[in-house]
Amino acid sequence: MVKETHTLVAVNIGREIKVRDVAKKILKRRIRIPWEEPLYVRISGTHVMVWAFGSFVAVDPKKGDIEKIIETLKPFTDRFAGGKYREEYRVVFTEKLPEEGDEDELEYGFVIDEDECYILDSFEKKYVLKIIGYVLAQSVALERIEGFVDKIMEQSLIILNNLQKGLWFRLKPAISRLAQVMTMRIELLSDLMILTKPSVAWESEELEMLYEAIRDFYEIEDRFEAVDRELESVQELSSIATDIMLASRETILEFLIVLLIVVEILLIVIYG
Known part of the structure; x- marks a missing residue:
């Protein structure tokens, strides 16, 4: 009944x-x-x-x-x-x-x-x-983070693809992406407390089992691990893009220095 x-x-x-x-x-x-x-x-x-x-x-x-x-x-x-x-x-x-x-x-x-x-x-x-309610609240928060990660992964891949094609990209977006990923990982690990059991779950064995069963039903831990892996991948992609752009800038700077030296030598030769 x-x-x-x-x-x-x-x-x-x-x-x-x-x-x-x-x-x-x-x-x-x-x-x-x-x-x-x-x-x-x-x-x-x-x-x-x-x-x-x-x-x-x-x-x-x-x-x-x-x-x-x-x-x-x-x-x-x-x-x-x-x-x-x-x-x-x-x-x-x-x-x-x-x-x-x-x-x-x-x-x-x-x-x-x-x-x-x-x-x-x-x-x-x-x-x-x-x-x-706590598990449902975590689930919808994870859903928002999952959407963010999918979006930022697409943006990171676009940056890398453009770099492969030799297209010039500003350094700021890649660094901004790294900062966003680090902030999101802090939110995922610390703010949502996915790995921390709430105090109410310790009130009785039955409540603890209910908490674990609801978590399993909404795949909270599996989703958390999947998102964390994706964030790691985005972080690596952003780091690679940043390294490539920094290396490109150094190469251009070295080329300009050599060019200036050549110009200076030519001026000395021409004007004595």
């Missing part, structure tokens, strides 16, 4: 949401919370969990609520990216689990499905929503 059903909608709107400023504006008080912890607020009558790494999760939003939440948080967002990175998932609290679930999951009191998960009513609901 189903006891409760909740719909979670996760959205990533940028690199960082300044949660302290959000708390000061909406809650009318100063607050200090760890980076991996969400700020709980009500926006447009909807319960919202806001993470500093640019994502929020709305619990049971009504039509139009997501857009209102995005507009409310936009002034507090660094590198605003709109609301195109979204994920929706249903959480069903029930007295009895579907029998066709995975044996390990059934043993720990939950069943993960494609669009929803079934969880025994004995679980602490606030912990369940926080854990699933």
Whole structure:
């Protein structure tokens, strides 16, 4: 028998949401919370969990609520990216689990499905929503980074192809690309904390297993490793392009020096 059903909608709107400023504006008080912890607020009558790494999760939003939440948080967002990175998932609290679930999951009191998960009513609901919300928030943040990496990889390949064709390229774009990659790797490794287990997952073995199962379902670790490898590749491509351009500049400089010496010798010969 189903006891409760909740719909979670996760959205990533940028690199960082300044949660302290959000708390000061909406809650009318100063607050200090760890980076991996969400700020709980009500926006447009909807319960919202806001993470500093640019994502929020709305619990049971009504039509139009997501857009209102995005507009409310936009002034507090660094590198605003709109609301195109979204994920929706249903959480069903029930007295009895579907029998066709995975044996390990059934043993720990939950069943993960494609669009929803079934969880025994004995679980602490606030912990369940926080854990699933956290993974959804990471997933949409990863989606934004994946899009950035694909774009920057294409740009890096264009630079290299043009260098192979002997076309001149300014040094600044390649150096800028390197800086972007380094910044993104810091965000990926530090800000998203993909490799760090949230404190709520330590509350019980069942919650820890739920956290790991949701992470596996959204392939968080696999996606993280794939993005990190691509960022390494882009970093190498940008370094190669920078080295080639620097070498080209040195060659041109050496040629100009030799040319000046030749001109000077010719002038001495001509004018004695």
